[in-house]
Amino acid sequence: MTKTSEAQYRSGFAALVGRPNVGKSTLLNALVGQKVAIMSNRPQTTRNRIRGVLTTPEMQIVFIDTPGIHKPHHRLGEYMVEAAEATFREVDVILFVCDVTQPNHPGDDHVLEKLKNVQTPVFLVLNKVDAVEKPKILEMIATYRDKHSFAEIIPVSAKHQEQLDVLTAALARVLPEGPQFYPADMVTDHPEQFIISEIIREKVLHLTREEVPHSVAVGIEQLERREASDVLYIHAVIYTERDSQKGILIGKRGAMLRKVGQLARQELEALFGNKVYLELWVKVKKDWRNEPSMLRRFGFDDV
CATH class of the missing domain: 3.40.50.300 (P-loop containing nucleotide triphosphate hydrolases)
Incomplete structure (x- = not known):
């Protein structure tokens, strides 16, 4: 340009x-x-x-x-x-x-x-x-x-x-006169882990009922590109606050969690241009939205 x-x-x-x-x-x-x-x-x-x-x-x-x-x-x-x-x-x-x-x-x-x-x-x-x-x-x-x-x-x-x-x-x-801050082809400066966690959370928002979305956070436990294959390996944990919400997120025989993973994987493969192996787990962390250590873990650094 x-x-x-x-x-x-x-x-x-x-x-x-x-x-x-x-x-x-x-x-x-x-x-x-x-x-x-x-x-x-x-x-x-x-x-x-x-x-x-x-x-x-x-x-x-x-x-x-x-x-x-x-x-x-x-x-x-x-x-x-x-x-x-x-x-x-x-x-x-x-x-x-x-x-x-x-x-x-x-x-x-x-x-x-x-x-x-x-x-x-x-x-x-x-x-x-x-x-x-x-x-x-x-x-x-x-x-x-x-x-x-x-x-x-x-x-x-x-x-x-x-x-x-x-x-x-x-x-x-x-706008004031000044230089470019970022390369011309860059559209965001957020790291891959943040983008991946947000895409997974978006699928949860679309698929779950009213009581679940606001209590959900996603942590990326592992992100690895293995040299021997063209696959991006992602291990992510979906956190929620109550056992009942965990049950909804997993669904009958794991159907809801599989659907979240399927939709997220499709978007991630289109985004990164790689095959994606996405492993999702659901954990309960009671009242995490009021716990500073958990908030910092999810990128809210100023709490």
């Missing part, structure tokens, strides 16, 4: 913030053109700050998808909110993402309250515009203009990739 001269090149960091389940991860994936964050219709799917990189000849934007800002009920929830709010001070621009199909949601006002004293430019990004009529969008724009002084207001559809060029063009206007 041919790049403009360093003096003119722009680069910086943009945080995606908002309440849970407004489509931040879908937007991140659409902006970088590849899946780097797992997606589901469950609130609080994103737990860590996920970084995705968009590189063009004129600029490089490092997007940071943050956990949804909500009122926490355990130490993991507190970490998630702290991680999201910490990005306010670390980025060049904040993308406040709202769902236009749910206007006047109190959770949006809660996030805006957090943004009230932030000096960083804030863009209002109205997502899911493909699902509503134009008058509803204009009504929501008028409502939010009175709530905050936004640097930009941009309606988009992450699902259908509408108006994303408008959003990136607006970002280019506010």
